[in-house]
Amino acid sequence: MTLKRLTGVAIGTAVAMAVGLGATSALAQSQKKISIMTWNIPYFEEGMKKWIDLYHQKRPDVQVEWIDKKGTEFSTFYQTQVVAGTAPDIIDIQGGLWLEYASQGGLVDLTPLMQRDKEYTAGLYPEFANGWRFEGKNYGVPFYISKTLLFYNKNMFKEAGLSGPPQTFDQLMQYAEKMTGGEKSGLMTLNFDWLYWPFFAVNGIELVTPDLKKAAFNTPKAVALVERLAKATQAGVINKISWTGRWVEPNGAFAAGNIGMLHAHAPAYFWFQSKGPWVNADTVGAANFPGGWSTPNSHALLMSKGTKHPEEAWDFMKLATSGEGAFIFGTGSNNLTGDKAANARLMKYFEEKIPAVVPALKTQLENLDKLVGNWPLAKDAQVKEAFYPELQAAMMGEKSAKEALDEAEKKVNRVLQRR
Amino acid sequence: MAFAIRKKRTRELLLIWFFLAPSLLIFALYRIIPLLWNGVLSFEFWSPYKPAEFAGLYHYEEMILYDDVFWQSFWNTAVFMASAPIGILFALVIALLVDTPIRGRNVYRTIVFMSYPVMTVAVGIIWQWLYNEDVGLINYILRSLGMSGRGIPFLNSSTYALPAVIVASIWQVVGFYMIILLTGLQNIPQSLYEAASIDGASAWQRFKRITLPLLRPSIFLCFVIGIINSFTNFDLIYVMTDGGPSHATELLVTYIYRVAFKLGQFDYAAALTIVNFAFFVFLAWLANRLSGGEAGAVEST
CATH class of the missing domain: 3.40.190.10 (Periplasmic binding protein-like II)
Known part of the structure; x- marks a missing residue:
């Protein structure tokens, strides 16, 4: 092949790619999209579908993308996404990782949203919700609880x-x-x-x-x-x-x-x-x-600072951590949640379906004033x-x-x- | 005429660069630019969430004066590297054995080589089980021989963990060393041994005066592979011990990963990477000098 022909092929390919990319990106921008990254719950596929269906009843115009990562790769993946400017809107996190993110301004302060939606916030266990406070601000809402x-x-x-x-x-x-x-x-x-x-x-x-x-x-x-x-x-x-x-x-x-x-x-x-x-x-x-x-070894949902749709993400977070959404998660993962009403339903469910685990789950709601090892250290x-x-x-x-x-x-x- | 020749040369050059460009671009994108950016980052306070600030030598000072784990991982990397000759020695013995005209030598060669293509993660899991304190084969044998009462926690002991991981690493790579050395052995002309035998040289003298000197390039290649291995043996450590217990098996490469992705200190990890890189460049230079300064040189025809 001559140099002229090679050049022609290269230019043609570049033009075709540019046109294709432009069309795809225009299509993608026509619909709002939020993403949620969870921590090692690949088995929750059915539950996630139910969540998304429930969410679409309120927000039919918003697409939801679900990413699940194992604990060992969570932090690596998230931080590279942050650097790339494509951090998931919502993250499900456990342990003290979030403190590093919060202290450096990487997370959205949820306090105003929690104060605005009083009914939702009142349904959460304050002891578990307080576990996600840093320098007087709430960065997470309890998702599922364990201690x-x-x-x-x-x-x-x-x-x-x-x-x-x-x-x-x-x-x-x-x-x-x-x-x-x-x-x-x-x-x-x-x-x-x-x-x-x-x-x-x-x-x-x-x-x-x-x-x-x-x-x-x-x-x-x-x-x-x-x-x-x-x-x-x-x-x-x-x-x-x-x-x-x-x-x-x-x-x-x-x-x-x-x-x-x-x-x-x-x-x-x-x-x-x-x-x-x-x-x-x-x-x-x-x-x-x-x-x-x-x-505590609980999980919470937090919002990345880079989110373009904070209200849409907040609605999804509320759905997943309260009422029917929380119940769906509890039954799908055999866990208690951060929502009091959902837990009352869940305890009945476990007593009927898996009675052997009930004594262990009961301890999860006791002595909530004696939670240790959760210092808000940046x-x-x-x-x-x-x-x-x-x-x-x-x-x-x-x-x-x-x-x-x-x-x-x-x-x-x-x-x-x-x- | 001269113009036509120049035009043809220019077009040829353009064609060469056209084909080279994708590789060079990828090399620059994935190697050169990250390395340069890494250098810049090591002199900054940086996180994915904040604008960068100039830090001067802060990270280097922290590393050299206060960070014991850095020194431990530096030492462990050096020990890992120093263990390469042990693997080469083993491989040499095996290569000499399978080079002799014994029955089924091809089968033996295959068996020894088999560990090399096994995925490092699988090697890590296999050896984790072999070392297991309660049900591991090694502890079972030791107990059966009456050499140990309770199982030895090989991977949970600061004393045994590093040697235990090194053994697994040698086991994995020894087959590859053997193939390199075997090729070297088979390239030594038989006539040299015959002449030496006629002159009355003993087996040891033949080995010392013929085999070893002529195997030098192969041994050197194995040594270089060993050095690279000690700098990049991330997966084996990650699977077997995750750098523990108490950083006893932490290598520079695993420490860099820990600092960057588990502790979120990308700027400090960048400084560690620069030191790691400098150490590696120094060793490459040293190895090149020891080999006569010709390693990697392309013979001109």
Whole structure:
């Protein structure tokens, strides 16, 4: 082919592409579109269709796009979308990721919308709604709620001569010790995010000072606690898998039937039940952690700053987190929601359909004044990253408790001080 | 006449550039521009939500003076890199064995090579199970031999985690090294060995004086692959340990990812990337010098 012909082909292709792109973009601009990105709920396809149908009854002119991402890829995907200027309008988020986004102005302040729609806001649990406040502004509405609790293996309790769940921290450790032997461990905890913090809270230990500016955890009490937990870990009383920073392995280990108590969030029930055929209401009990302390692991819906349709997005958020929309999600995902009325319906539904999970779900609505591990720290992820590896080293016997907490204090303070 | 020749040359050049342009454009878009932007970013306070501000050397100061994890990941990367010769040594032994005229040597070659095409994620999962404290094969064998009571938490121990991941990495790449070395071995003229034998050279002398010197280019190639591997072995670490426990298996590449996407510090991650890049360029330069300064050179004909 000659150069002239090649040039002709190149120009022709470019013109055709430009015309095609122009036509497509004109078509796309004729209709409003919002997008929602959820956190690892690919199974919710049917429910999402119902949501969109309900939404179209009110807003038939708005297209809804659904994107679902696994937790491991959520943040990477979202931040690249933000940089590209195509962030989803609504995001479903858990943990402390949102604090980073909110503190840098990446999210819409929902306070005025929540104040305007009083009836909707009054239907939400204030304790869970407050978990999404940063510097006096509300950035999220509770979507589905979960917090940590104590699951216990009734068979192992019976074998050890124990009648019911522990009421105090000392009892917790004593029961765990009693059930340990051979391949059996008395206790296991999940530890991603701040899920292990109830162990500290029950012993009166705070992570940071009330003004959130300095570490406050390095106290003699904390050293004694970490020493005790580390010793228990070395002796096998607390299973070492507890400190791996993952959740699949601890849940899997509990499902194997060799763990006396599992400190985890409520959805763990369905996970270990699916792996352990022995799991039912007669063999696994659910109770509050001693003192009623728990760490929320709830999800909320938040709005990206870059949204072009905030009112349309807000309507969708309200639909998904209240009334029929919330009920659809609860039944579709076996979770409780942030909406009081929907939960009343959901509890009846679960009592009828899955009675075994009801004791665990009941704990989710109790002791809401004792939620811990949800500090509104703009650098939550960095603080976690500074604290946890040191704690892990102490638990695995690689550092003394004092050394680990000294080092963690130094690192946490550095994170809090730096820009 | 001269004008016609010049015109023809110009047209030829245009045609060459026309065909080169897409590749160059992609290379510039995906390599050069990001690298340059990364350099700029490392001197700024930047987040996806805020306008950038000049930071000077702030991130570099933070990295060098305060960030223990950076130093640990730097050290781990160096250890990972230093482990490459172990894999090469293993591969050399295997290559020598399968180069001898034994029955079924093609089968052995295939078996050894099989680990290489396996996806790294799959390799990570396989070794995760092998190392499992309770049901892993390695702990089962150790327990059966009476060498350990409770299982060894290979991937949950700061002492064992890095060596454990290195073993998995070597296992994956050893087949590839073997093929490179085997090709090198088969290119050594048989007549050299025959002449040496006639002169009374022992097997060790033949290996030391003939095999090793003539295998040098192949060994060097394996070493370069090993270095690249140590800088890019993200997926294996991500699947097996996610850099833990307590950053014991954190490599520079996994740390950069963690800082950027888990901690949201893109500016600081950019500074880490620049240091990583500089370290890599230094090693490439060093390797080039050690190989006589001709690595990558194209022979002119």
